[in-house]
Amino acid sequence: MKVRFRFSKEGETCYLGHLDMMRFFQKAIRRAHIDVAYSQGFNPHQILSFASPLGLGMTSQGEYFDAELKSCGSGRELLEAINGAMTEGIRVLGVRRIPDEGKYNAMAALTACSYMVSFDESFAAEYDLCGMWQRFISRDSIPVIKKTKTQTVETDLRPLILDSGFSSGKLRLLLAAGSVESVKAVAVLSAFFESSGIPLSGEQAFKTGTVRIERLDQFTGDKDKLTSLGEVGEEI
Amino acid sequence: MRKLALPHDVLMSVDKPARYLGNELNSVHKDLKPGMVRYVMCFPDVYDVGMCHLGLPIIYEMLNRREDIWCERLYSPWPDLDRIMRERHIPLFALESQDPVRDFDFLGITLQYEMCYTNILQVLDLAGIPLLAKDRGEDDPIVIGGGPCTYNPEPMADFFDMFYIGEAETNMYDVVDEYKAARAKGLGRREYLRRAASIPGIYVPSLYDVTYGGDGTIASFTPNCPEAPAKVKRVVEMNLTGSYYPEKPIVPFMRIIQDRVTLEIMRGCIRGCRFCQAGSVYKPQREKDLDWLMDLARRMLDETGQEEICLSSLSSSDYSQIEPLIRGLIDECNRRMVNISLPSLRIDEFSLEVMKLLTDVRSSSVTFAPEAGTQRLRDVINKGLTEEDILDGALAAFKAGWNKVKFYFMLGQPTETREDLLGLVDLCEKVAMKYYDEIPKEERQGRIQINASSSFFVPKPFTPFQWATMLHKDEYLERAYIVKDSFKNTRNSRALHYQYNDADITILEGIFARGDRRIAPAILEAYKKGQIYDAWSEYFNYDLWMETFAECGIDVDFYNVRARSLDEILPWDFIDTGVSKSFLRREWEKALRGEVSPNCREKCAGCGARVYGGGVCFEG
Ligand code: SF4
Numbered sequence: 001m002k003v004r005f006r007f008s009k010e011g012e013t014c015y016l017g018h019l020d021m022m023r024f025f026q027k028a029i030r031r032a033h034i035d036v037a038y039s040q041g042f043n044p045h046q047i048l049s050f051a052s053p054l055g056l057g058m059t060s061q062g063e064y065f066d067a068e069l070k071s072c073g074s075g076r077e078l079l080e081a082i083n084g085a086m087t088e089g090i091r092v093l094g095v096r097r098i099p100d101e102g103k104y105n106a107m108a109a110l111t112a113c114s115y116m117v118s119f120d121e122s123f124a125a126e127y128d129l130c131g132m133w134q135r136f137i138s139r140d141s142i143p144v145i146k147k148t149k150t151q152t153v154e155t156d157l158r159p160l161i162l163d164s165g166f167s168s169g170k171l172r173l174l175l176a177a178g179s180v181e182s183v184k185a186v187a188v189l190s191a192f193f194e195s196s197g198i199p200l201s202g203e204q205a206f207k208t209g210t211v212r213i214e215r216l217d218q219f220t221g222d223k224d225k226l227t228s229l230g231e232v233g234e235e236i
Numbered sequence: 237m238r239k240l241a242l243p244h245d246v247l248m249s250v251d252k253p254a255r256y257l258g259n260e261l262n263s264v265h266k267d268l269k270p271g272m273v274r275y276v277m278c279f280p281d282v283y284d285v286g287m288c289h290l291g292l293p294i295i296y297e298m299l300n301r302r303e304d305i306w307c308e309r310l311y312s313p314w315p316d317l318d319r320i321m322r323e324r325h326i327p328l329f330a331l332e333s334q335d336p337v338r339d340f341d342f343l344g345i346t347l348q349y350e351m352c353y354t355n356i357l358q359v360l361d362l363a364g365i366p367l368l369a370k371d372r373g374e375d376d377p378i379v380i381g382g383g384p385c386t387y388n389p390e391p392m393a394d395f396f397d398m399f400y401i402g403e404a405e406t407n408m409y410d411v412v413d414e415y416k417a418a419r420a421k422g423l424g425r426r427e428y429l430r431r432a433a434s435i436p437g438i439y440v441p442s443l444y445d446v447t448y449g450g451d452g453t454i455a456s457f458t459p460n461c462p463e464a465p466a467k468v469k470r471v472v473e474m475n476l477t478g479s480y481y482p483e484k485p486i487v488p489f490m491r492i493i494q495d496r497v498t499l500e501i502m503r504g505c506i507r508g509c510r511f512c513q514a515g516s517v518y519k520p521q522r523e524k525d526l527d528w529l530m531d532l533a534r535r536m537l538d539e540t541g542q543e544e545i546c547l548s549s550l551s552s553s554d555y556s557q558i559e560p561l562i563r564g565l566i567d568e569c570n571r572r573m574v575n576i577s578l579p580s581l582r583i584d585e586f587s588l589e590v591m592k593l594l595t596d597v598r599s600s601s602v603t604f605a606p607e608a609g610t611q612r613l614r615d616v617i618n619k620g621l622t623e624e625d626i627l628d629g630a631l632a633a634f635k636a637g638w639n640k641v642k643f644y645f646m647l648g649q650p651t652e653t654r655e656d657l658l659g660l661v662d663l664c665e666k667v668a669m670k671y672y673d674e675i676p677k678e679e680r681q682g683r684i685q686i687n688a689s690s691s692f693f694v695p696k697p698f699t700p701f702q703w704a705t706m707l708h709k710d711e712y713l714e715r716a717y718i719v720k721d722s723f724k725n726t727r728n729s730r731a732l733h734y735q736y737n738d739a740d741i742t743i744l745e746g747i748f749a750r751g752d753r754r755i756a757p758a759i760l761e762a763y764k765k766g767q768i769y770d771a772w773s774e775y776f777n778y779d780l781w782m783e784t785f786a787e788c789g790i791d792v793d794f795y796n797v798r799a800r801s802l803d804e805i806l807p808w809d810f811i812d813t814g815v816s817k818s819f820l821r822r823e824w825e826k827a828l829r830g831e832v833s834p835n836c837r838e839k840c841a842g843c844g845a846r847v848y849g850g851g852v853c854f855e856g
C-alpha cells in the first residue's frame with residue numbers, strides 16, 4: 001500500500017538539501033521499524049518518492065513523500081513511530097493512504113505551491129511593500145525575460161501567480177508548480193522588486209536573509225479547485 | 237533554538253553548509269554547567285572525510301559519558317569557508333555548541349596522516365590560538381595531539397602542548413582529571429603540563445631538549461624536568477570487550493565518503509609485514525568477544541538506521557571467530573536489508589562464499605595485496621602471500637564467476653630491482669592466463685579485467701624499515717615507467733590496467749614521517765604562504781614545498797635518501813611502543829638477507845609487546 005507522509009522542515013534544517021532529506025528519511029524509516037517495501041537486487045532500496053525539491057535555505061510546513069509499505073498499524077501508530085525517529089526541526093505532520101495509480105504520485109500530481117515570504121525589519125521599514133505589491137499584482141501581465149543558453153524568451157509571470165495577499169507584513173503566494181508551468185518564489189520576488197524600483201534580485205534578497213521564504217503547502221488539481229497533497233486519499 | 241556560528245548569508249554561499257551545523261542525529265548536546273571541562277576533538281580534514289573515522293567517536297563516547305565533560309567535534313573548514321572566515325573575522329567554532337574553539341579547555345587533534353599538517357595550523361589560526369605552543373597563554377586551550385602520526389610527533393612538536401601516545405581508553409580521564417585538579421589549585425598552564433607529563437602515554441615536547449651533532453643527527457634528547465620520563469610509554473587498552481564504543485554513532489545528514497556503521501572487531505595484527513607501521517605500533521593483536529560484537533552491531537543499526545555495516549581491523553581473516561561472526565551478521569543484516577562490507581578479507585574458500593552472498597559477482601572484483609612482484613621481495617618485506625596463494629585464490633574466484641581482479645603493489649621497497657618490477661607485471665599476466673587456460677570459453681563471463689595499482693613506499697618509524705633509504709622523485713617515476721611499459725608489452729595488454737600514485741606526495745610524506753623538530757619552521761612557512769589541504773591533489777603544491785624547504789635551509793635528502801646507521805638516535809626513539817628496537821634491528825637484518833619471520837600464531841617472534849600482558853601473546 002502507498003502511504004503519503006507530510007512533514008515540516010524548520011530552523012536550521014533549512015540548510016539540508018533534498019538528497020540529505022531523502023537519506024534522512026530512509027534511515028528514519030529503519031529506526032522506526034516501519035514495514036517498508038524494498039526493490040529487488042543486490043543493493044535493495046526502499047521504494048520512496050519525494051515531491052518537489054525544496055530550495056536550500058527555505059523552511060517548510062508542507063513537504064511530502066510517498067512510501068510503499070508492506071503493512072502498517074493505524075495512522076496514529078505510524079505517526080508516532082516515525083516521529084520517534086525524527087530530529088529537531090523535522091516532524092511528520094500526517095500520514096494518509098493514497099491510491100496506487102501513478103497519477104497520484106506526489107511529484108506527478110503537483111500543480112501549485114503556497115509560500116509565506118517574510119521581510120527583514122529594516123528592509124520592510126524602508127519600503128511600502130504592501131502598497132507596492134498591490135500595484136504589482138494588479139497589472140494584467142508581468143513580462144519577464146528568461147535567458148537560456150541558446151535563446152532569450154519572454155514569458156508572462158502574471159498567470160502563474162494564482163493568488164497572493166499581504167498581511168501583518170508578510171506576503172502569501174500561491175504559485176503554479178509542477179511539470180507544465182511553474183515559477184519560483186525568488187523569480188516572482190525579482191520581478192516584484194524590479195517593477196517597484198528596489199535594487200535587489202530575489203535571489204540576492206533570499207541569500208542574504210533580507211527575505212525568508214517558507215513553503216506552506218503543495219497542491220494538486222485544477223487552478224480553481226486545488227487540493228492539498230496532504231488531503232488526497234484516506235485516513236489509515 | 238541554538239544560535240549558529242555562521243550567519244545565514246554565509247551558510248547560503250558555501251558549498252555543503254550541512255558540514256557546519258553540528259545538529260546530526262545522536263550528536264551530544266549538553267547544558268553548560270560551572271566547572272564543566274570543555275573538550276573539542278578535531279579531525280583536521282573536511283567533514284566528509286573526518287566523519288568516516290572511527291577513533292574520534294570512541295573518544296567522543298568516552299568523554300561524554302562523564303557529566304563534568306562536554307566533548308564536541310571539529311573539522312577543517314573547506315577553503316571556501318576558510319576565505320570568508322578570514323575576511324569577516326569569524327572565529328572557528330565547535331560543531332555542537334557553535335561556541336568559539338578558543339573558549340575550550342582542550343583542543344584535541346588527531347594526526348591521521350602526514351598530509352594534514354598544514355590543516356592543523358589552519359585550525360589553530362582560525363581559532364585564534366597562537367600557532368607555536370610557546371606563545372600560548374592561560375586563556376588558550378591545551379592543544380593535544382593523538383593518532384598514528386604521533387609515533388613520530390617531532391615535526392609537529394612546536395605546535396602542540398602535549399601528545400597522547402597510545403589508546404585513549406586507558407588514560408584520557410586522567411588527563412582531564414589532572415587538569416581539573418590543577419585548575420582547582422589555581423595552577424597555571426605550565427604547571428599543569430609538567431604534572432600531565434607524568435601520566436603514562438603523555439609526551440610534553442617543551443619538557444625535552446634536543447641537541448644535534450656536527451653531522452646533523454641527534455646528539456641527545458633529554459627531559460628538562462623531573463616529571464618528564466626519559467621514555468614515553470605507549471598506553472594500550474588490553475580489555476577491548478565492553479570498553480568504550482560509539483553505540484549510538486552520529487548519523488550525518490549529508491553524504492560523506494563512507495556513510496555506514498563501523499564494527500571494530502580487534503586491534504593489532506598477528507602479521508609482521510616489515511613496511512607496516514600499524515602492524516607494529518598496535519601490537520599485540522587483541523580480539524573482541526563475538527557475542528559482544530553481535531550485540532554492538534544490533535544496537536548500532538537500531539540507533540542509526542544505517543544501510544551498511546563495515547568490519548574494521550587490519551586483517552579481518554585473522555580474527556579467530558571470523559566465520560561465526562560473518563554468518564551471524566549475514567543473518568542479522570538480511571532481516572534488516574542491511575549491506576555488509578568486508579574489507580581486508582583474504583581471498584579463500586570461505587571469503588569467496590560469503591562475498592558471493594553479499595555482492596554482485598559480475599560488477600565486483602576480488603582484491604590481492606601482494607605489495608611486491610617477486611617471491612624474493614615478498615620475503616624481504618615479510619608479506620606471507622605466495623604466488624601459489626594468489627593463483628589458487630584467483631582461480632577459485634574465476635570458478636565462482638568473478639572476472640575482475642585488483643592488485644595493490646608498493647614500489648621502491650628496500651632491495652627492489654628491475655626483476656621485481658617486471659615480476660609484478662608477470663604475476664598479473666599469470667593471473668590473466670589462468671583465466672583463459674582454466675575457465676572454459678562457455679563459462680567465461682566476458683573478458684578478464686585486471687587493475688593493478690601501485691604507490692611508492694615510505695619508511696615509517698617503529699618498523700624494521702625505519703632505517704631504509706628512500707629514492708629521489710625521478711627514480712620513483714622511472715620505476716613506475718618500467719612497470720607501465722612492461723604492462724603495455726604484455727600479450728594481454730588490453731585486459732591489464734595499471735596506474736601509479738604520485739611521487740610528489742611520497743617525498744613530502746617521507747620527510748614528515750622521519751623528520752625531526754627542525755622541520756617545523758618549513759611547515760609553518762608553507763602554511764603562511766597559503767598552503768592547506770595537502771591531502772587533496774587540487775591543493776597540493778610540490779614546488780611550493782620544495783622552495784620552502786630550501787628557504788628554511790632544510791635538506792630533504794638528509795631525511796629521505798641518507799643512509800641511517802643502526803646506532804643513530806632517531807627522533808622517535810624516546811617513545812617506547814613495547815616493540816623493542818633490538819627486535820626491529822633483527823628484522824631489518826633478516827629482511828636484507830631475504831629471511832621471513834613467522835606470524836604471532838605460528839611462533840612468537842619475541843617483538844617485546846608481550847609486556848602488555850595479554851592478546852595473542854597469551855593465546856596458546
Ligand atoms: S610478543 Fe610475540 S606474540 Fe606477542 S605480539 Fe610480539 S611477536 Fe606477537
